[in-house]
Amino acid sequence: MIERELRALGIAVEGKSLFPRVGECSPDVVRAGFEKAGLLAARAQAVHWTPNP
16 A cells, blocks of 8 residues: 555655565564665674584
């Protein structure tokens, strides 16, 4: 609905490719969408490691 209304105002938007169409918009989901859009810098990926015995 928001995209449609913004387009009616003449504003070019694209959100469906950045955010899921269903489900909760948790802070992590919103941040991931902003990262895809280039509005936020990507977070460093977690490094998985196992301790040496």
